[in-house]
Amino acid sequence: MSDSKETEYWRWTESRWTNPDLDWKDGDIISAGVDVGSVSTQSVIMVDGELYCYSNRRTGSNSPDSANNAMTWALEGTGLKLENIQYSVGTGYGRVNVPFANRALTEIACHARGANFMYGPSIRTVLDMGGQDCKAIRCDHRGKVTAFLMNDKCAAGTGRGMEVFADILQVHINDVGKMSIVEDEPEPVSSTCVVFAKSEAVGLLRKGYTKERVLAAYCSAMAHRVVTLLERLGVENDFAITGGITKNIGVVSRIEKELGVTAPEPKVDPQLAGAIGAALFGKALVEKARKKG
């Protein structure tokens, strides 16, 4: 009898990391940010505004458990305990359900702050393509939001949409972006609606499209949809992308082409932006409280 384990094409890799060059015991302000998203949860711990450790895992059906699990995994092997963290900020879809959080902050403010940390103070426009929503954010050199626009009523152009396509076409989610880069660019799919994704994909395959061209058609439609969101807000250079879809070169390259801008390469996992911003706000709130005396 053969071992027929069904391949989970949509399953991306969970990860954790500890900074080998920092000792939390030497730090003054230890703050944490936990971004409980609809698809993934990140827990980031910072020591005096520097990345100390983090974890990135799939969000379960229970938000408090997801927050606790992400935090436990992030702290693993560091010797740092929850009690040592002076301020924790919850953000994301499940932000009010982070049991140990001192405060819950909207992910819009956190993503702008996170992008400012990850890509630098020249960033003025941030596009967050998350698990279930897309946000366009304008910010200043400090990462403070000056305008925002979000669409969380539609899953097209989000991680959830990508997972559905990866599964339908039996392509691993990590390969979707690379595979979608083709020589002759097809027309974008007519309906980005994830509900109709299967019929769209089957229709194109029947027309003789290869898997690669189907992915190209979908990534192209996704990119266009996101560009209209951005153009409504106005894009000011420098432009940066956060969220899981940043790892999809098929969508990113098409967005850059349509807007005529280049987004900087992330040096840190772009899914961490919300949690990084939250941890930085935690530090700022500790400093604010200290000033008040």
Next chain:
Amino acid sequence: MKANYGYKDGSGEFYITIDTDLCDGCGKCVAACPEKVLEVTEDEIDPLADDLVARVTDAHRKKIKYSCAPCKPTGQPSNLPCVNACEPVAIAHSW
């Protein structure tokens, strides 16, 4: 800071924009709205600030096309009570 609350779906784009730099948190729009679409709270987009500003409630954010329909029966911009009540002209509707 221009906060755009709303969405785009198959039937169009529906956003209520509140300019928090102009909004002084007076709450007249909250009182003027017959559907309780608006509320005045701490500025959630600027966690380090202390002032109160208006925002669209979470309950209405994804259905403002329907929530606002009673004030714009023909779908055309008309005398909206929230916009009229706002002295600093901080509220705008995209449809």
